[in-house]
Amino acid sequence: MRIYVSVDMEGLAGVGHAHQTHYGPTVDRADYDRSRALMAGEANAAIEAAFERGAREVVVNDSHWQMRNLRAEDLHEGARLLIGDKPLSMTQGVGDGPDGAFDGAAFIGYHAGAGNPTGVISHTYSSATVMEVRVNGVVHNEASLNAIRLGHFGVPVMLVAGDDALAAEIETVLPWAERVIVKRGLGYSLTDSLSPHDAAAAIRNGMGRAIERMGEMELHQPSLPLRGEMDVRLPVMADFAAVLPGVERIGPRTIGFEAPDGDSFYRLFVCLMRLAGVPAL
Ligand SMILES: [Zn+2]
Known part of the structure; x- marks a missing residue:
């Protein structure tokens, strides 16, 4: 084990x-x-x-x-x-x-x-940076x-x-x-x-x-593809995160993204969270 x-x-x-x-x-x-x-x-x-x-x-x-x-x-x-x-x-x-x-x-x-x-x-x-994260509509x-x-x-x-x-x-x-x-x-x-x-x-x-x-014990495997939404603190943070191709701006402070599996989802999430943290405030 x-x-x-x-x-x-x-x-x-x-x-x-x-x-x-x-x-x-x-x-x-x-x-x-x-x-x-x-x-x-x-x-x-x-x-x-x-x-x-x-x-x-x-x-x-x-x-x-x-x-x-x-x-x-x-x-x-x-x-x-x-x-x-x-x-x-x-x-x-x-x-x-x-x-x-x-x-x-x-x-x-x-x-x-x-x-x-x-x-x-x-x-x-x-x-x-991050105010809330939802996966398939569920807060995580x-x-x-x-x-x-x-x-x-x-x-x-x-x-x-x-x-x-x-x-x-x-x-x-x-x-x-x-x-x-x-x-x-x-x-x-x-x-x-x-x-x-x-x-x-x-x-x-x-x-x-x-x-x-x-x-x-069970695996946490929400249904695929995974749909992510991240609310950030300021609109400029969403501006930066939304630069990544495939990422959608769905609100002044909210970005949306999709991933085919759990590994890709997490990788995309950490990239977006880090990108959103770039603006010097
Ligand atoms: Zn800690």
């Missing part, structure tokens, strides 16, 4: 404010560095439970911000770490030949989609967008960990996945969180249940 673990930061226990998830000229680095340790703690809980339940290989994709948050030295022995610039972002490593074939995936530290009223740091890939968050590419390669999402707002979204769009709630969202920048110790225990238990229920 080979397990893929994609780890984000905003949905970790103990993280309640965006300033804990990055640093910069106006944001101190100390809180971010502590969040990196929290990230390793929850990732390790998933890795340990997978190995205990018979996984032969666990590949961890550092899926947050610049995608080099996890310190390799903090990671449970036996796991492999994808760290660096990721053309395929939060799904890097899936589908690249035999090494990209996995029996299941766990999403740790994930968060609710853009606009969720109570989800902690709710956003969809870029809070500066990061977990379900990533699940589309994983579904194309036959990899079911088995477990999603984050706050209660994320769990409610997952119940609708990936209902088979085991849901682990490590905190309650009380607003965009406020949470009532478990301790890291209790969050790790919940993830270990959840991973155990997910592996026991492996036969019930």
